[in-house]
Amino acid sequence: MSPTPSTCRQIAPDLLRAAMGEASPPAVERVDEHVRRCASCREELHRSRDVDRLVTSLGRAPVAEDRSHAVRGDLEWRLAELRRRAVTSRVWNSPLGPILIARSERGVVLVEYLSRAGDAGASRLHRWPGVEIVEDGAETEGFYQQILEYLAGERTRLAWPLDLRFARSEFQREVLEATAALPYGAVTSYGRIAREIGRPTAVRAVAQALRWNPLPIVVPCHRVIGGSGSLTGYAGNKLDLKERLLAVEGVRTAHAPRDVRIRREAMYTVADRDSEYCLPTCGSLSSFPLARLTLFGTRERAEAAGLAPCTTCRPDLHPLSA
Amino acid sequence: MGREPFETVVATHHAEIYRYLRRVTAHANEAEDLSQEAFLRGFRAYRALPPDANVRAWMFAIATNLYRNHVRTESRRRAAHATVQRRSRESDGEGPEGEALFNEARAVLERVIDGLPLRQRLAFVLRKIHDLSYGEIARSLNCSEESARAHVFQAFRKIRQGLDGHDLPRPEVSA
Numbered sequence: 001m002s003p004t005p006s007t008c009r010q011i012a013p014d015l016l017r018a019a020m021g022e023a024s025p026p027a028v029e030r031v032d033e034h035v036r037r038c039a040s041c042r043e044e045l046h047r048s049r050d051v052d053r054l055v056t057s058l059g060r061a062p063v064a065e066d067r068s069h070a071v072r073g074d075l076e077w078r079l080a081e082l083r084r085r086a087v088t089s090r091v092w093n094s095p096l097g098p099i100l101i102a103r104s105e106r107g108v109v110l111v112e113y114l115s116r117a118g119d120a121g122a123s124r125l126h127r128w129p130g131v132e133i134v135e136d137g138a139e140t141e142g143f144y145q146q147i148l149e150y151l152a153g154e155r156t157r158l159a160w161p162l163d164l165r166f167a168r169s170e171f172q173r174e175v176l177e178a179t180a181a182l183p184y185g186a187v188t189s190y191g192r193i194a195r196e197i198g199r200p201t202a203v204r205a206v207a208q209a210l211r212w213n214p215l216p217i218v219v220p221c222h223r224v225i226g227g228s229g230s231l232t233g234y235a236g237n238k239l240d241l242k243e244r245l246l247a248v249e250g251v252r253t254a255h256a257p258r259d260v261r262i263r264r265e266a267m268y269t270v271a272d273r274d275s276e277y278c279l280p281t282c283g284s285l286s287s288f289p290l291a292r293l294t295l296f297g298t299r300e301r302a303e304a305a306g307l308a309p310c311t312t313c314r315p316d317l318h319p320l321s322a
Numbered sequence: 323m324g325r326e327p328f329e330t331v332v333a334t335h336h337a338e339i340y341r342y343l344r345r346v347t348a349h350a351n352e353a354e355d356l357s358q359e360a361f362l363r364g365f366r367a368y369r370a371l372p373p374d375a376n377v378r379a380w381m382f383a384i385a386t387n388l389y390r391n392h393v394r395t396e397s398r399r400r401a402a403h404a405t406v407q408r409r410s411r412e413s414d415g416e417g418p419e420g421e422a423l424f425n426e427a428r429a430v431l432e433r434v435i436d437g438l439p440l441r442q443r444l445a446f447v448l449r450k451i452h453d454l455s456y457g458e459i460a461r462s463l464n465c466s467e468e469s470a471r472a473h474v475f476q477a478f479r480k481i482r483q484g485l486d487g488h489d490l491p492r493p494e495v496s497a
Contacts, residue, residue, distance in 0.1 A: 016475065022474075047482075050491075052450075052478075066341070071336075072336045075332065082365060
């Protein structure tokens with residue numbers, strides 16, 4: 001089927017497309033057929049092709065005042081800066097309620113209990129200066145899974161690097177680091193942490209520092225209680241969460257009117273930096289202030305923390321009744 | 323996560339995106355600011371990008387959007403100051419080589435391109451200078467592939483007309 005001859009007017013659009021190299025094969029055929037007969041359209045095709053070539057040459061030509069190199073250097077600097085400040089975050093609907101987990105390129109920066117799942121906007125993250133917030137769960141999902149395993153009692157270590165850059169002070173950073181070193185299943189007092197960091201009188205300041213712990217669960221401030229054995233406080237008014245986390249780790253609590261306490265008399269006890277754990281009645285331990293003790297709910301926990309049974313009171317032969 | 327780091331995206335595409343913006347903007351500092359902004363935006367959105375996305379076309383779309391917004395606010399600003407001026411392109415400076423005819427034709431061509439309606443101009447530059455597909459141009463301009471095609475065609479038609487009566491360099495092509 002040979003194409004019907006076209007008029008110059010009809011062929012004009014195809015001719016332009018052919019010059020640009022964008023005509024369909026049948027259109028190219030129509031154009032070829034037409035310019036074989038029509039000298040002026042042939043000349044037009046050549047000229048349009050010249051224009052196309054000129055246009056293409058523009059792409060190869062350098063642009064005026066090309067500062068791309070300097071601009072890129074500047075950009076790379078800004079990106080590095082942005083990356084340093086970038087924090088990815090996601091709210092997870094955990095068994096403890098909605099929690100926001102955020103991490104930087106260095107480690108976890110924030111674990112925050114939210115009152116409602118849609119409350120991410122109310123997060124502390126937004127009050128930290130110079131933070132570039134990126135909503136993304138991929139980077140914290142693995143960590144959230146670890147928290148779930150922990151809550152199910154299947155994991156005793158949360159193995160993620162911490163980024164304490166948002167600690168409010170050097171003091172708080174020291175408190176958080178000392179608290180992070182507390183073994184799973186252990187309980188001690190604010191006074192003990194104060195002694196650990198060489199500020200034995202700063203007990204209230206330690207309690208305040210932990211009240212604003214940016215990394216609850218991960219930095220186990222739930223293992224730190226008042227000197228009287230009272231749980232005292234947790235993440236504002238979430239004492240029930242503290243009790244629950246302690247229960248996961250085998251620490252039982254007792255309810256008194258308006259108070260929740262550990263049962264010191266029913267816990268294995270370690271004095272100062274001793275390498276052995278004892279029955280709470282061993283020697284004069286029961287008269288020691290909590291600031292000198294670390295307590296464990298079970299022998300397994302004490303032994304997992306590297307402690308041996310005391311050779312005097314023999315908690316291995318006379319375990320506390322459950 | 324097998325995705326290449328964003329630094330690689332910068333290394334691969336920055337020069338081209340910068341030159342694209344340099345071609346469509348009137349002043350070098352606009353291209354500098356816009357290209358910075360495009361990559362900073364890209365950095366923020368990069369994680370959300372599907373792994374099989376065409377990163378180059380995506381960066382062109384970001385740059386194009388930024389530029390169109392920029393033109394919109396600029397023209398509003400100019401209207402407010404009632405100093406409507408024709409877009410003027412800064413001179414290329416003194417070219418060291420004397421490719422007179424070529425340079426002259428190219429100067430005319432650039433003037434004609436600068437005078438095109440915005441969408442035609444962008445579609446044309448994306449297609450003919452940066453070789454984007456019509457699908458990619460359509461995504462950059464938020465239009466259908468068909469209108470992207472029409473924009474490029476109209477642009478070429480006007481350019482062809484605009485160069486009427488000018489001598490064009492004709493490279494020696496073997497037959």
